[in-house]
Amino acid sequence: MSNFATEVVNKIEEIKASTASGSTLSQEDLEVLFLASLLEEEGHGNS
């Protein structure tokens, strides 16, 4: 996995852990999730 992909995956894990403990999503979290979703869509050829 590239550094960039690792960064995104780690950040998503952080978000998961923080929401599991009851925290709400910040704007930065939503930005990361938007980016990850866009990456996922293009990876699946839905672009």
Place this chain on the structure above:
Amino acid sequence: METAKKDSTEIPPENVKKTIAIVQILRLGDIIQTIQTAKSLRQEHGDKYKLLLIARKQFANHLKDQIDEVFDECITIDLKDLVLKSPVVNLDNSLNNIRELKARISTHNIDVCVNLSYSKTANYLMSLITASHKIGPYYDENANISIKDKWSQYLYANVLETSLNSFNLVDLYKLIIGVAPKEDEKNTVKTGNKNKVFIHPFASDKKKVWGDSKWVEVIFKFLRDNENKQVFLVGSKSDQEACKKIIENPLLSSFKERINDLTGKHNITELKNLLDDDSMFIGHDSMVSHLASLKKIPIITISLGPVRTAETVPYVAGAYNLSPQTKCFPCKPDTACDFYQCHADIPYQTVNEALTIVSSGEDLTKDSLNKKLSHFHLNSINIRKSSYNSLGLLSLESVLEDQATYDETIRKFFVITWSYLFSEVEGHNDFPIISDKTHQKLLIDMQGLQQLFELSEFGKKYSRYILEEISCETPNLNKIKDYSKKVDEIERLSGIISETHPQLSPVINFGKMARANLHGDNLVQLTESSFYSFHDQANATSVMYELCEKTLTQNQKSKTVKPQTTIR
């Protein structure tokens, strides 16, 4: 002061236009459908609103001219721009690029942002956009999808989830935005003899496309029987290989002069311009069929696999659609299939005959098809024509049968029910002529509707009990918990009805969706919202029940007398 006063009366303040942003980050066909929706908004309100489109760069760029005709501005999104634009590719730089995008969108001071994309990415994007009002799905801060308006709840609960949605996506988009459905006489196919047949025998999914041999048969027979006509195969660069297979088939070797391969040779604007008054279109469900609807040329679409005909048929009156009667049609996009029975159920002879009739400027009718086709060519296929119904919605009417199938009957009832419930729109519709088999099935549905109505009433009752308990001087928490459990039990029982009466699942799905998106910030408001969602569900079942009952009565009466009455 005096001067200022005088000036203010002489120069009236300029009305600031409200800005409506539409998020459509799906594919080309979806953007064309969004353009058609926006055109209706313009027809109804003129330039009263500033219209902004937010779309994917790789699709929007191809439709720039069409977008510019109706939208004031288009903001494009591109993953490459967001990730690779910076000198160093890392998360921080990508997030900075996303913030730049957000800032660019924010400069438009959006009053209403509407999400018309059925996509997770669009839902996240919606949550990043600042707007006074949001319509359609978006993620809230608890990572839950939030949908507050009823038409979007309907779309999210039923489109793709069931095969019982009868609304064309353009009509659904219009209803979501708030454009009243209205017949547009100008939006009708211009019929007449057509010498150029544009064929798009490709689609994004294998399940949606016939094998090339069937298209070869259609082209061969059509060119052999129609000496003055030509065919033009259109598609993208990625379709060139498949196109070659069709064109180089030995069967077509003597017609090469009248077969034109245009795959990968024209951009969308050029292709649109090629569709002139001497042209017609035939092909699968794809962007090109929607492009043809913009030019109002005669259209025949062939729906296969997971295609929901009513949802995606090109948005123009007078277009024909051929679909199989296969039991598993339409399937779901992820359903595995090796047999492709739905492909076999549409005979190429029928397609060829339909093509010959339409290209000669005649109407497709049962009589015209029966002249050259046998019963065997027509007994596994549905042929439908699009037209506006009395509610101003585009609907598909059967060309072959006067009698409505069970599915058609139920779909018709749902359209009347939802239109009345959400938009208070009433139309005058003929009672469907039904078979004895449909009669029996509707009787069974009525039992399910009755059970669902009773459950909905219980839902209202327990929601009201919770409200009454909260308003007591000393609310009993245990009682509130018990009543909430009852409401949960009602949800579970609704699920059981959905399993035993799957044709009622649109009502149940919508109810669940509505209760997953209750309005309010406190227990009182949420419970009130729960009450109203059960109330809507009860009303929907009640309208459906009445429609079933009246149709059955009419059907009984028609067995002796044959008057045509209307549903009011």
